[in-house]
Amino acid sequence: IMKQTINDLGEKAVDPKQMALINTMVDTHGRFGRKNGKGFYDYPAKPAKKKLWPGLKDLYPQLKPEKVDYEELKERLLVTIALEAVRVMEEGIVTDPREADVGSILAFGFAPFTGGALSYIDGIGAKRFVKIAKGLQKKYGAEFKAPKLLLDMAEKGETLYQRFDPYQKGEVKKAA
Template sequence: MRDLHRPAQHVHVVGAGTMGGDIAAWCALRGLTVTLQDQNAERLAPAFARAAGLFAERLKDPLRARDALDRIIPDVAGDGVGRADVIIEAIFENLEAKQQLFKHLETKARPDALLATNTSSIPLEKIGAALADPSRLVGLHFFNPVPRMMLVEIVSGADTLASLVPQAAAFTRQIDKLPLPVKSAPGFLVNRILAPYLMEAMRCVDEGIAPETVDEAALAFGMPVGPIELADTVGLDICLAVGKMLDPDANSPKRLTELIAAGNLGRKTKRGFYDWSSGKAAKGPAGSVPDGLTDRLIRPLLDEAQAAMAEHIVADADLVDAGAIFGTGFAPFTGGPLHYLASRGEFVPPSGQR
């Protein structure tokens, strides 16, 4: 195992899509050398363009921005794997593809390198089953958009070596993110509590309530962004996949399936529930919010937060609340969903907590 007191210097990211490319850019912004791997140079190009935009925005100085961009090295062949301190897989959500990739990475990586997956939905035990040593695998689950979302879930599976969790957390803090240790379970913590909230919002749209009205109901509660706009931002295909993973028997919202079938996946395709052609959601007037709509939207999130706590997905109630605030944007002034429920007499923290 790598020395916790020795910061990582080289990160290798496999997958140059939105998540992988932005993880690579963020690591380079924080001063690390990054090798970014994908199948060909054409797949790498959009990631480098986004990175250049991020560096120009954050660093202001063209010379510093150029230096940051120079820290990202295109690596179609994957030569960086053997030199990296941290290896992050960020390819598409397909179990077989991830298993085959990790079988290869395991043979090339240094014995002390951190092997991490950015999966948002596949249990680590299934991915790790392909490894000769499944105990090496840990989850580093970043959130979209990476530059704005500070939380990273540190996911440990049944086989994960316990000492890897503080190692992964140390790396997360090194790149100025907030680590949240969670158990490997469907949806981990954040997607588990977020998906039912988003699905309920979309069912409201199916019933004829305007997306703008649904979003306004959540904003009135104190959410920084409405659930429909958030779903568009996350990606409607991702929302559907996570929803199916959490509740395979549930009927998916009708409008959601129609939009996906038409190739309208939200912000990344310029159209979802909203038109994103300008880079922002084009919204009409919200109108008046029906009585009870806010409570209807928030209730599924509150219920899942309690269930996650009862199942020990995280260590304590404070971490559930922190994950909800930093991962879902749950109204910060409430203190988080469990603190909010406790203030209403609907939740009693386990003995010894709070």
């Protein structure tokens, strides 16, 4: 899938570290995924449940549990998906924030207590969210870069539900 993604979208579409991991999993460890019962998970015969492959921890340095900043980890997971939700709105793939919120919860398992990815952003405010994303971008890289739409909203003090008002009559506003 990653090789086809590169063919279709170019080298920048896939993180080289992810490609290296997949190549190591397949070429070095023969872990082809569900089709051979070995991938990121071990797939035992049913009714046993799949379990994370113990050897995965040997491929990367591990932090001791007491050294993990769980608040930052939680923030990274939420912000990653929320940024993607903003991008789909910006690109016009989704035009109703309610659909993005429901989709983020049902499709991606986004934290339901937030109301969904876009409600999460609106709840903390675009300005504060952009600040969080910029901090994560500085520490972890470009995947946390805030889209132009979000930067514009932070500057204007707008929310996604204002910008893409699902309750207005007629057409849903386009990303500007």
